[in-house]
Amino acid sequence: MNTKVEQLFQTFVENANKEDFETLETILNGLVQKQQGNYHTYLAAITNSNATPLENGSFQMTAPIQPLIENPLRIVHGGMTALLLDSTMGSMLAYKLPKDQAAVTVEMKVNYIKPGTGKELICISSVVHIGKQLCMAEGKVYNDKGTLIATGTGTFFIISRK
Structure with missing residues (x-):
């Protein structure tokens, strides 16, 4: 060792x-x-994040709220909320694009609405647009009680997988 x-x-x-x-x-x-x-x-x-495509074409990712993702105020760190939005939107686009393509973030905006508290974060994302080079997605983050924590939008560049 x-x-x-x-x-x-x-x-x-x-x-x-x-x-x-x-x-x-x-x-x-x-x-x-x-x-x-x-x-x-x-x-x-x-x-311990888990991603799932939903029947309506949206995509969901969940993450338990735990000390690992909290800030000193004992609420979810804003960067973790942004990470969850980015990962959910990006994973959804990767799921929807052809297997030889991927999408990387070129721009993202996050609006924080409430503190991240509770037992779990649930992010649901949907496609706004898929073009030849750029994609746009949006997402919403809720806690396990259904409280809206944050919303976000992202622009993603389509690349070829290596």
Whole structure:
């Protein structure tokens, strides 16, 4: 095993509280899930985000609210909310585009409406436009009680997959 990693792990364990151990468990579980092929990215794995196409053509991604994604005020960090919007809109476009194409974000706007609190974030995105080079999507983030947390729009550039 890597000596530097062992030292860091030992220091962490010696000083960890209950929340630290729960967060470490979340991260390690995500890394194992990624190794087993259950997630495409490390970020989705360690945040336990799950994506699902919906029957109406929209796309949904969920993420549990946990200390890993909270800011010092104990609400979801705005960057995590933006990440969820970007990931949901981008995943939806990747699902809808031909298999030899992908979409990368070129612009995104987020409007934060309420603090991210509760047990889970649920983001639902839909296509605004798919053109030859650019796509536009929109998304809304809710908490598990149905409260609207944020809305966003994004412009994505279509690229060829390598």
